[in-house]
Amino acid sequence: GVCTARQTMRDFFVGLLVYPFMLLVGLLEALLGFLLVLAPLCVHLATKGAPRSYDGWFSVFSSVPCGRRAFSSLIGVIAPYTASIGATLQEVSASSVTASMPDRPWLRNPFSSVHAIALANLGELTTGIAVLSALQGLESVRGIPVAVNTSYEKKARGTVTCTCSMANVLEALRDVQEPCRKPIEGVLTDAKGERVAVCSVVWAFSLKQKGENAAAT
Numbered sequence: 279g280v281c282t283a284r285q286t287m288r289d290f291f292v293g294l295l296v297y298p299f300m301l302l303v304g305l306l307e308a309l310l311g312f313l314l315v316l317a318p319l320c321v322h323l324a325t326k327g328a329p330r331s332y333d334g335w336f337s338v339f340s341s342v343p344c345g346r347r348a349f350s351s352l353i354g355v356i357a358p359y360t361a362s363i364g365a366t367l368q369e370v371s372a373s374s375v376t377a378s379m380p381d382r383p384w385l386r387n388p389f390s391s392v393h394a395i396a397l398a399n400l401g402e403l404t405t406g407i408a409v410l411s412a413l414q415g416l417e418s419v420r421g422i423p424v425a426v427n428t429s430y431e432k433k434a435r436g437t438v439t440c441t442c443s444m445a446n447v448l449e450a451l452r453d454v455q456e457p458c459r460k461p462i463e464g465v466l467t468d469a470k471g472e473r474v475a476v477c478s479v480v481w482a483f484s485l486k487q488k489g490e491n492a493a494a495t
Contacts, residue, residue: 288383297384304347304364311348315339331414332407336370350377353407360403363396367407368439372415373448375408378439381469391433392474398428400440401464401477408442409462409481412451418485419454425480436469440477457484 315338322329322338329335339345346366354361363385369376379385379392379400387393406423413421442464450460459482466475 296382300364300382304351307344307347308351309348311339311342311344311346311351314342315345315348318342331372332411333371336367353403357403360399363399363403365400365403370407370411372411373445374441374443375404375411376439376441377404377407378437381434381436381438389433391435392438394428394430397430397434397438397466397475398426398477400438401428401466401475402426402479404440404464405442405462405477405479408444408464409479412444412448415448416451419451419483420486421481421483423479424459424482426477427479428475428477430475432468432472432474434466434468434474438466438468438474440464440466451483454483454485457482459483 318341319338329338336346336349339349346368350366351361353367363379364382365377365379367375367377377400379396381392385392385396402423409421409423413419442462444462447460447462459480461478461480464477464479465473466477468474
C-alpha cells in the first residue's frame with residue numbers, strides 16, 4: 279500500500295546517502311584491523327609459522343580490535359558478491375562458524391525487512407566457510423556445493439546472525455569412502471534471537487584424487 283511505498287522510498291534515499299559513508303567506515307575498520315594484526319601475526323609467523331587453516335588465521339586476526347572485520351574483508355576479496363552484504367565472521371573453528379549481517383537500507387525488501395537473497399547469501403557464506411574449515415582437517419576428502427535451499431520463517435529485522443555446526447557431519451566425513459551428498463544447515467536468527475530462516479546447502483563429498491591439494495573446487 280501507500281505506507282509500504284513510502285517506506286521503500288525512504289530506504290532508497292537513506293541508503294543512497296548513507297551507503298558511501300558506511301562503505302568508508304567499513305574500509306577504515308578493515309584497514310585498522312590489518313595494521314593492528316601485524317604485530318601478533320609477525321610473532322605467530324616467527325614462533326609457530328604461518329597458520330595452515332581458516333580457524334588458525336581467524337584466531338590471529340580476532341585477537342585484535344577490528345580484526346574480525348579485516349579477516350572478513352579478505353573473504354570478500356575472494357568472493358566479491360558475498361562482500362555485498364557486509365557480513366562479519368564472528369567465530370571460525372573446524373566444527374562451527376558464526377557470521378553476522380547488519381540491517382542496512384540497501385539490504386531491505388519493499389516490506390522493510392532484510393531481503394530474502396541477502397539472508398540466503400549470509401547462509402551460503404556461513405555454511406561454505408564451515409565446510410571448508412572442516413575439510414582442512416581431513417586430508418583425503420574434498421567437497422563442492424551442488425544445491426542451495428533457504429526456507430523463511432518470519433521477517434528479519436535488525437542484525438541477523440547465522441550459525442553452522444559441523445560437529446555431527448565431521449564424524450561422518452572422516453569415514454567417507456564413496457562419493458556422497460550431505461545437507462549442511464545454517465540457522466539464521468534476528469536481533470532478538472528468534473529464528474528467521476534456515477539455509478540448507480547440499481555438498482557433494484568424495485575422496486581426493488592422488489596429488490590433489492585443494493580442499494574443494
